[in-house]
Amino acid sequence: MTQRPAGALEGIRIVDLTQMLAGPYCTMMLADQGADVIKVEPIEGDGTRTGGPFRDDDNLRVYGGYFASVNRNKRSIGLDLKTADGRTMLIKLVRNADALVENFRAGVMERLGLSYEELRKENPRLVYVSIRGFGDPRTGRSPYTEWPAYDPVAQAMGGIMGITGPDAETPLKVGPGVGDLIPAMMAAYGLVCAVLRAREVGMGQYVDVSMVDSILATCERIIYQRSLQGINPHPEGNRHPLLAPFGMVRAQDGWITIAAHTDEFWKKLCVIMKREDLTEDPRMLSREARVDNKAAVYDAIEAFSLQHTKDELKMLLGGKIPFGPVYHIDEIATDPHFAIRDMVVEVEHPGCTKPLSIAGVPIRMTETPGSIRRRAPLLGEDTDEILWDIGYAAEDVARYKQLRVVR
Template structure:
């Protein structure tokens, strides 16, 4: 593999040497390939001539006159290189074939059958690149792994959250299912796909043979909601929204503070004893009606009232002083409070990157997986549309004059 073009001298990540052809757009696919890029893989983002649809989504900086991309695109496409191809042309498809033949991994999130119709079925590509790992993330999976009756349904985050069971156990009461705030119906499947791809990478090193990696968004969400499966199987219970409580543990949830809310999670009786003492209710630590988790679950409202008698008259900072380090505890943060907390600074989780078209840098979320010897990193901002077309095509043997001719023919940009 060719050396990756990088903007600074940060150490190469653990996946350096892997080349990924990224045909994804929106959130699930790009989030997966960004994780690979964060850890050193050379990710070539292949876009339509008009670019990934999230480029125009925003938000944009107030002084950004270029508007090549906004916050959405910047947040999930860092560390990648971009080439724009017209896959409606035979020449554009030929270029893509050459890119894939030199790649270790291809990832796409089109509807089932789209790539097959373009001539890029996994079975076709593996004939010339038997080591190829072909990763897909779709709403209801690929028919190769089991054809869902919904295989042709389009899907976004809210669809997989709904059908995967997540919304059905989230909400203020049993009658009000609620969407989870972040796009976990996309990002959870993205993480699952990343794990699958890396498992396949390990297998290639052992056997020399690639394989097809398929993740359905709904399947991934259901896997994360595993509790609803065993509850139904063991007891016949159909789980429902429980607000900020837990059906099996108490106290375990959110509690009112004077300036917001805090989370407290006492999954053991030992933690409950420490909490009871800290809130001035040592009597509840030894009272048989509250001393065990099973007893507390039966008397959840009384437990909540006792805790909120303490928390509701104190600020989040005051509660942190009283409980922090003693029991599992955390204040419910706004994004502004996250920006102010030193934890996220020392963990490099708020990273400054250049925003083309703006005079000042912007912040995006950093790399959460910390490796001691081959750390992942935000090495460069998200790419402008076609920013790396020349170097990518040059890397697979296209001469400068031919690249210019392809641009004039609007095959590449």
């Protein structure tokens, strides 16, 4: 019987020079689908290894939850790229790779002599992916090219904060680091597209992903609203500017979401609430009328929802109209949906007696299912194997370890 592949990307090798969140999340997505991701870390390791959080029973503290979550399924080698030998090793890795991903500031790889232009001489099929705050000058020099950027910078300048918040005057940071996570997804998508092209024509290319651009692309609605309506969208609280009801209302023990903006779903909701009279109310007769009279629509729904708990509302509304309770992680962890879909996965954690829970793989494939096959690596855990694979003898590896070229 033929062994099932690790995933759809089995056979693709990626050299991963990234740290923090955007780059590691990109390469994590690829590793989850079977790609061989070689995480090239500085001799002292990715800075997020020491950032925690750590569990009380962790007696090693080799890495915390942050690192464990986004670096699973990867192999690690510690490499000093400031040395000539270290750079030579990286070049040898690149010769056998399909892609390289980095998220340094513009110019760092050039100063190391490891620019895209230099590396493509070693491997013309190489797909070189960079994730930077404001993109790379190769595809369009931004006036902010040299600015450092993190998640809140991308959220702020890309427009998502400007339409998120409790009222029109109060912008709000989105909870998860979408300023990193969305560019990561864009980069993974771009990498796969470019690798497919390289395998077809035998030539790689540079893939440039800007964090700020990625957020703006996610906020595409504000662009056409300005163009079509001549407006400058602001935060709308927990409601949608163009649809109603399409947002959050209170329950006895928290909040729920309802998206009953179509006439069909609105009528069903009114029947469930025993408010059939609302279907005849001129303020709510059409989709457009409900948007124009959002306050009255939400007031009517909340008068009903406040009489029930979230669980009671699940029984009343679930499966009948688009509805979902606002969950916290304790509720997610006990909901059968996430267990059946393997969205909370336990992995071994070095130094702990009990496994660590991390998020599962949301992309499901029937023939080549991605999976979490191994925990995040220890620093340099796979150095020997990786260097042997590119032609170094065991005695050479031992010597380079002594010289601290590798770890």
